[in-house]
Amino acid sequence: MTLFDVYPLNNITIVKAKDAYVWDENGVQYLDMYGGHAVISIGHTNPHWVRRIEDQLHKIAFYSNSVKIPIQQELAQKLGKVSGKEDYQLFLCNSGAEANENALKLASFHTGKKKVVAFKKAFHGRTSLAVSATDNPAIIAPVNQTDTIDFLPFNDEAALKTYFQTKGKDVCAVIVEGIQGVGGINVATDSFLQLIRRLCDQHNALFIADEVQCGYGRSGKFFATDHAGVNADIYTMAKGMGNGFPIGGILIAPAIKPKHGMLGTTFGGNQLACAAALAVLEVIAQEDLIEKAKQRGQYLMNRLKTVDGIENVRGRGLMVGFDVPEDLKDLRKNLLYNHNIFTGEAKPNIIRLLPSLTITRKQLDEFLEELKDEISLLRSEQSVQVSDTTEAK
DSSP states (O other): OOOOOOOOOOSOOEEEEEBTEEEETTOOEEEESSHHHHTOSSOBTOHHHHHHHHHHHTTOSOOOTTSOOHHHHHHHHHHHHHHTOTTSEEEEESSHHHHHHHHHHHHHHHHSOOEEEEETTOOOOSSHHHHHTSSOGGGOOGGGOOSSEEEEOTTOHHHHHHHHHHHGGGEEEEEEESEETTTTSEEOOHHHHHHHHHHHHHTTOEEEEEOTTTTTTTTSSSSGGGGGTOOOSEEEEOGGGTTTSOOEEEEEOTTSOOOTTSSOOSSTTOHHHHHHHHHHHHHHHHTTHHHHHHHHHHHHHHHHTTSTTOEEEEEETTEEEEEOOGGGTTHHHHHHHHHOEEOEEETTTEEEEOOOTTOOHHHHHHHHHHHHHHHHHHHHHHHHHHHHHHHHO
């Protein structure tokens, strides 16, 4: 049997990880500025996280949601306290796509309507309805195509107002990322998020904040939407929630009432996943990681803005992106293979930085120095090529 070949792979095998570093099978150390796609929130193999999982594993790893599972309530209480959403309800699942799928379904149940507003460059997952709300036709199969999703320009308040004037009565939900990740680290303006809140209130629609990538403290607040000073009706979570252990969830406003059978999951909220998620929240609180993400992210962006060659540095907290000009198109590849640094990307030529919230200034400085060195090297190679071409003529 072979693996179904759907992933373009770097020719690297990672066998060990600790905090902000990973090691390959040959013992080569890499600085992880990608965090496994924003998943590693409290550092690779965090000791407290490991102990929490080990202790739970010796008790019980799994039983279904047909019985009481006290650790779920423990997680709900801790999550409410750390996030500041103590009056919300928690539904646990396994992934970000599943979280968004359930959020959209719940919005339709609650309002009795089915039209959804999403935004250009959005990414909400790969399951049926979540992928339909994702602005990438290449990953939407014919069976996923639907006329219930309308895409509007991101941060375009006039377009949003016009849409609601004509179709607002049919809208069950607006789903938006406070910071678009796959779309290229595009930050929603505070006024745009505030407008979504007002329009949803006026038209009996739900505000769904997709915090799968930008949430859990990464932006310098628990949820990226918190920067706008508004509350969403539903928050979706996953990536940083378990520090690599699969878990997802949605926070649900108190006005939305549950009904038996409305939502369901086999593995969601299992004992082992909840232990991992509790460890994450405990470390975030104990080490003040949200404030550290804010401070270190600002330091990183300030330093990046002084780097000659890159363009349009943007983001919040430790969710940072910048544009790479065509003459430096090999920058990300060279950072990995020549400098042993993992970074993320977005199309057409954007580098995304999503390190653990435990990243240190020293490690950020290490990245910045290697970045500047590689830019200088690429530029000098181009100068030599131009010179050689001129002499040949």
